[in-house]
Amino acid sequence: ENAEVVIIGGGVCGLALALFLKRSGIKTVVLERRGRTYVEQRQRAGVVDARAVKMFERWGVAEELLTGPVAQTIEYRLNGEAKIFVAPATDGIESRFCTQQMLVNNLLKELIDEAGGDVRFEVSDVAIQNEADLPPIIAYQDAHGTHEIHCRYIAGCDADRGISRASIPSGMIKTYQYDYGYAWLAALVEAPVRGNPIMAISDDGFVGQLPRGPLRSRYYLQCALSDDRSHWPDERIWDEIRLRLNEPAIENVLVHHVEFVPFRSVVHAPMQYRRLFLAGDAAHLVPPVSAKGMNLGLYDIDVLGTALSAAILKGDATALHNYSDTVLPHIWNYQDFAVWMADTMHDAGNPSLHGDFKQMTARARLNNLFRSETAALLHGEYQRGTN
Numbered sequence: 140e141n142a143e144v145v146i147i148g149g150g151v152c153g154l155a156l157a158l159f160l161k162r163s164g165i166k167t168v169v170l171e172r173r174g175r176t177y178v179e180q181r182q183r184a185g186v187v188d189a190r191a192v193k194m195f196e197r198w199g200v201a202e203e204l205l206t207g208p209v210a211q212t213i214e215y216r217l218n219g220e221a222k223i224f225v226a227p228a229t230d231g232i233e234s235r236f237c238t239q240q241m242l243v244n245n246l247l248k249e250l251i252d253e254a255g256g257d258v259r260f261e262v263s264d265v266a267i268q269n270e271a272d273l274p275p276i277i278a279y280q281d282a283h284g285t286h287e288i289h290c291r292y293i294a295g296c297d298a299d300r301g302i303s304r305a306s307i308p309s310g311m312i313k314t315y316q317y318d319y320g321y322a323w324l325a326a327l328v329e330a331p332v333r334g335n336p337i338m339a340i341s342d343d344g345f346v347g348q349l350p351r352g353p354l355r356s357r358y359y360l361q362c363a364l365s366d367d368r369s370h371w372p373d374e375r376i377w378d379e380i381r382l383r384l385n386e387p388a389i390e391n392v393l394v395h396h397v398e399f400v401p402f403r404s405v406v407h408a409p410m411q412y413r414r415l416f417l418a419g420d421a422a423h424l425v426p427p428v429s430a431k432g433m434n435l436g437l438y439d440i441d442v443l444g445t446a447l448s449a450a451i452l453k454g455d456a457t458a459l460h461n462y463s464d465t466v467l468p469h470i471w472n473y474q475d476f477a478v479w480m481a482d483t484m485h486d487a488g489n490p491s492l493h494g495d496f497k498q499m500t501a502r503a504r505l506n507n508l509f510r511s512e513t514a515a516l517l518h519g520e521y522q523r524g525t526n
């Protein structure tokens with residue numbers, strides 16, 4: 140069997156790339172180890188930034204894919220005192236609240252149900268042959284046996300624990316990693332955000348509440364790296380939310396799901412090896428405080444999709460050769476933003492983290508957003524993904 144491109148991983152990046160290539164008339168196969176229902180139900184990010192909105196508009200699919208309202212404001216709260224940050228929109232295009240789950244569901248509908256795209260679910264044992272000067276071969280198993288696809292290019296969109304990056308011989312890519320030393324408890328609950336999304340700093344640690352559709356929201360609570368569910372029964376989750384938000388009237392509601400996210404930032408570079416190109420979480424991770432993980436992946440896909448179509452449709456592989464060099468400056472820029480967000484939101488809170496000196500400088504940094512137009516403009520650019 141032959142294809143121009145095999146995409147490994149049918150998450151948000153793999154599906155967005157597949158839709159882009161399908162619309163360009165390029166024969167593409169997506170290999171996904173989970174079933175469609177599992178992929179449809181996975182809940183993670185909540186905001187598509189303005190840069191990604193623009194990309195979907197350029198591809199002519201924004202209306203089909205982005206079904207949530209505009210996201211321009213965020214409430215930064217310091218020990219109960221709220222200040223609303225409004226990201227200055229300089230070009231009329233706004234970020235959108237659109238959960239990753241909603242985006243993925245819409246991508247699946249457009250790609251498979253509308254356009255007849257080739258996504259193979261529940262595959263296992265994906266293996267990559269990516270030898271010098273030979274077309275790659277991808278082998279995989281499904282319920283019917285073992286299969287091989289001969290292709291021209293491979294897109295590795297199978298996130299941090301996938302096979303794509305692992306297939307690259309050691310020494311060919313360098314890993315840059317920073318561990319922050321704390322984690323977030325992420326709780327999906329049956330209560331919407333009332334008003335603005337909240338990022339709250341308190342002497343007792345960080346808490347955030349971000350929208351996840353009209354009926355649900357996600358609370359994030361700073362916690363220790365070693366914490367697990369046994370340290371956090373529902374009653375403690377609600378007590379800490381009330382304490383850190385300084386809102387004693389909040390009532391306990393149903394907690395659907397709890398996970399623990401250790402804070403780390405990672406970049407693997409270069410993001411390509413021979414005919415394999417890494418995108419999204421397979422190439423880089425940012426802590427969720429930045430709300431950039433999905434958006435950086437979509438940036439990769441924008442560049443990679445354009446480069447693949449130039450190589451396949453016009454025979455010009457220059458952009459493909461330059462893929463990693465093109466995207467990495469943007470990735471590093473947003474790694475820096477993620478460090479800024481993580482340090483500011485956590486150092487400004489409980490002084491037991493990095494001491495009271497860091498607490499006060501982090502508070503000054505946050506305050507700058509409300510007293511300096513220049514600082515607000517820069518912060519807004521980062522939030523909108525246009526910096």
Ligand code: FAD
Pocket residue numbers: 147148149150151152153170171172173178183184185186239265296297298300301302325398400418419420421427429430431432433434435436
């Ligand atoms: P994924 O979405 O993980 O998709 C990878 C796919 O590859 C999966 O479907 C997986 O099943 C498949 N796969 C893996 N291994 C194999 C294999 N060997 N063979 C075949 N298939 C395979 N980002 C934001 O922008 N904003 C946020 O607010 C935000 N909040 C987050 C909150 C949480 C709790 C978490 C965990 C993440 C959050 N993120 C956020 C990050 C965002 O979810 C990821 O950056 C995004 O999912 C990356 O997309 P991806 O397509 O690279 O990876």
